[in-house]
Amino acid sequence: MKKAPSPSSKSVAAELGVSVATISRVLTRPDLVNRETRDRVLQGIERLGYRPNLIARDLRRGQTRTVLVVVPKLSAFFLEILRGTEQAAEELGFAVLMGNTKGDIRRTITYFDQVASRRADGIILLTGVLPPGAETAAANLPPLVLAAESLKESNLPAVAIDHAGGAEEAVRHLIGLGHRRIAHIAGPDHVLSSRARANGYRKALRAARLAFDESLVQRGDFTVESGEKMLRVLMQQKPTPTAVFCANDEMALGAIRALKSLGFSVPQDVSVVGFDDQEFAELYDPPLSTVHIPRFDIGYQSMMLLRDIVTPQRSVRSTVLPTRLIIRATSAPPPKR
Amino acid sequence: MKKAPSPSSKSVAAELGVSVATISRVLTRPDLVNRETRDRVLQGIERLGYRPNLIARDLRRGQTRTVLVVVPKLSAFFLEILRGTEQAAEELGFAVLMGNTKGDIRRTITYFDQVASRRADGIILLTGVLPPGAETAAANLPPLVLAAESLKESNLPAVAIDHAGGAEEAVRHLIGLGHRRIAHIAGPDHVLSSRARANGYRKALRAARLAFDESLVQRGDFTVESGEKMLRVLMQQKPTPTAVFCANDEMALGAIRALKSLGFSVPQDVSVVGFDDQEFAELYDPPLSTVHIPRFDIGYQSMMLLRDIVTPQRSVRSTVLPTRLIIRATSAPPPKR
DNA sequence: TTGTATGCGTTATCAT
């Protein structure tokens, strides 16, 4: 049983006694061809196992119907986004290429080149940073959607997240439970999303006319360890906070771990709320209250937006997607005194 | 600033007063061209922003240097594999296309078609199942590597995991700690890997001359819930087991959860060991002892193997990768009585 | 309704 290479339209045409044009038409504009011939061709295609060569088609058409998704690293966070992109891509008949910069911004250029080289029609960029030279308006950017991590000031098409709104809702939740001294473990200051989340925290306090206490805000670096460390700092303030809002789930886990080891129980003594709703949030003990990021939607919408960009005559509109507070078991009313 | 489409080799050639052949040679076989012309061409390419059209190149060469990775679902497990594949692909100059069957075996055929249509050179199949028609040797399979989940009887190129060996090591570890009544929460019987893990469990018992007790083996379905449920069943046996080896991490989590709610502490009263070493295993409280699967390597080796397959004159050899026991905090000596 | 012929942008063969 030797592996027969798929025949070309030419050989199928020859076999059936029609022209290659007819083969092509049957596949792309069936309405243009006579019913009988169409059926005969379809049958022949089936019998001979013909598959049109997409490379040739792409070359001819000048497009690939392929999107390149570029992530800064292959983490669970981006996985769910990828899932959304894949779903939308499938619906639109697009293929999905993977790109991973591994934190090296310059590698982004390599991927830009991929679309300059016509291996993909456009890029969904999840890295949050444009490569050095590309920042100027003069730079020749490929069709591009900025997703999840939007750039500071850019009017490039983007699918962003309402970080501030999510943080605000989380803190409002804690306030609603009766908390008055609410701490915040923030993320790195240079990351736009941490700043937005910190802003949401302050806004919620302000709306509830709660004083903003500088000492109740500590900055971590998104790791579990930094969460532990900052929690310890926070518990040295007095009076101690009764709730901690963390800028991501890892730090929330660290905070809980540190609380436990300090002899506090969560949420009876101290409430903790995270951000991201990563997979482990639900599995943790106790299950973590956190702010859900619609990762799937980000991926899905990004693909749709990119389609609009590469399709002439479609209007493109950036979006900001809302987050959703998930109340699990780490947030409760403060202890009575 | 209008977006100028990348010029073709023809226009670059015209601009520089050379032939297209020279342009092509400069890019693919620089040694064949005179030093001066080469430099001049290189310079012109840079100046005009020329990027060779990979689609045209692929068409001409009859290959795409693209691999299609097909997963049954986009989970963290496959993510790490994908990372390995991506790494190898980058080293080899391959692009990575994503395919997701979402559990629908028939969709695999769609992806096979993608390579029949020349969108990719081959497939790394992570689904563990071949589509219905394709099982026969007569079926015209695309260049294929079976990864992670190997098929029952097939001599297709594969990168497999030593499930049995990993399970054996885990149970040996428990035996070494002094456990004598070791239970097993197995996975579904129709999944080859669960069967292999169960076999490893029995083999370790046999090697230690411990009696195999049917009632100490319960079958779950890889979910946290089934882990809880089966643990409860196990603890009704008497004497109760002092250790539980679970066929995956989710069920191990379920078992721990159930143990806690029954008033047992882990690992003081009962030890628990999982399988997979998923991300949350390390983060859990207490951190889970489990069997690490070299997911990255699976992906990496699969890509290398596929390269061997699509490259003439390279020999292809299937591999079985070893697992590695990770001892964390859920396994300890049994309580003294 | 169908066929013929051209070109998409390369690479490779064959001359020169």
Next chain:
DNA sequence: ATGATAACGCATACAA
């Protein structure tokens, strides 16, 4: 060392 040219397999404008 370089150029002219023929494919690669398809889609389409034009002819019939």
